[in-house]
Amino acid sequence: MDQHPDTPRARGDKDAPHLSPVTPAEDARTIMINQVAWGAIFAGVAIGLITQLLLNMVGLGLGLATLDPGTSDNPSAGGLSMGAGIWFVLSGIIASLAGGWIAGRMAGKPRESTGGFHGLISWAVMSLAVIYLLSSAISGIVGGALGALSGAAGGVARAAGTVATAAGPAAAGQGDEIAGAVQSEVRQATGGADLGQIAGAAGAALKGATSDDPAEQARAREQAAQVYAQTQNVPPAEARAKVAQAEQRTAAQATELKQRATQAADTAAKAASTAALVAAVSLILGALAAWFGGRQGAVQPTLTSRMRE
Structure with missing residues (x-):
């Protein structure tokens, strides 16, 4: 049978009716198979x-x-x-x-x-x-x-509330005594300076150190040096040197923390990337295995032969 009959559709007319070289029964069988x-x-x-x-x-x-929990010879995590x-x-x-x-x-x-x-x-x-x-x-x-x-x-919050209610004013008084003792110890360690003054100087120094304005940074260093010189009774030059040393230590610690955070973020990104790639490869291999298994599972056509006389 000619697979390409000479019809208007075969000559390029898309509006012409479609002619199939197979019978309707063969068309139905093709649809059922697929x-x-x-x-x-x-x-x-x-x-x-x-x-x-x-x-x-x-x-x-x-x-x-x-x-084996009884020994240390176990696989690593x-x-x-x-x-x-x-x-x-x-x-x-x-x-x-x-x-x-x-x-x-x-x-x-x-x-x-x-x-x-x-x-x-x-x-x-x-x-x-x-x-x-x-x-x-x-x-x-x-x-x-x-x-x-x-x-x-x-x-924990409910338990703390119950204990505080049961303790009453006596516990509050003991807490005030402890706070006063701590403040006294801090004043002795800082040369008898006012805690409010020290806290204000520390806040100003921190604000100035984080500023982008060089003049603001210099003003914060000078203020911190003055407070240190007054509380510790040292010359201003020595106080400025102490403030500079503290600033260097703080900058070094900040740099180290930034490096650690960067390394941790880089490690997490690499781990996530590796996990994503492994998952993608495993899915692709699973798809190939399913395709191959489906092809191998296809049944053989059953043929019925007639007995000839």
């Missing part, structure tokens, strides 16, 4: 999820069996995390392969490509289900931890 069988897909999802659950339980049991991640990826690939094979076989389609697509759709639904379950579990854990922390804080 239809989506959602029942087979959900069967593959169920098998894939239970397979991954079983494999993860086996991995958890093997990981816990390697730990980093080693356990890496092993758990590798096992999770492998279990996902095996589960995708099993779910894809079931979806391809239960679809009953004799074409391997159709079986592969059923396996791929089964993998997609299963991945969405796993992501939803993981996100729900994480949200539940975080919510439970915050609820417990809130309850504990409320209990």
Whole structure:
């Protein structure tokens, strides 16, 4: 049969009616072979999820069996995390392969490509289900931890209120005596200076040190040096040197804290990037496994032969 008949549509007329070289029965068979069988897909999802659950339980049991609380010869936390991640990826690939094979076989389609697509759709639904379950579990854990922390804080506050009510004015008087003793010790350590004066000078110095105006910074240094010279009874030159030393120590500490924060942020970014790449690779491998499993699960066409006389 000519596959390209000489018709107006074959000559480029798109408005002409479509002519097919196959019969309506063959068209119907083609449609049936390529239809989506959602029942087979959900069967593959169920098998894939239970397979991954079983494999993860086996991995958890093997990981816990390697730990011995009585000795110090145990795997490191980093080693356990890496092993758990590798096992999770492998279990996902095996589960995708099993779910894809079931979806391809239960679809009953004799074409391997159709079986592969059923396996791929089964993998997609299963991945969405796993992501939803993981996100729900994480949200539940975080919510439970915050609820417990809130309850504990409320209990401590109620207990503190009860103790304060029971203590009465006597406890308040004891607290005033303790505060007075602490202030007296601070005054002795600072040469008898007024605490308000010291606090005001410290606030002005901090405000000036964080200012972008050089004149404001110099004025804050001079004010801090004057207060130090008065309270410690030292010459102004020595007080300025002490203030400069304190400023250098503060700047060094701030630089160190900034470096630590930058390193921590860089480490967190690298860890997140690595986790995202590993997750993407594992999903791609799972999709390939599901496609291959679906193709292998495609059924062979059943042929009925007639007995000839």
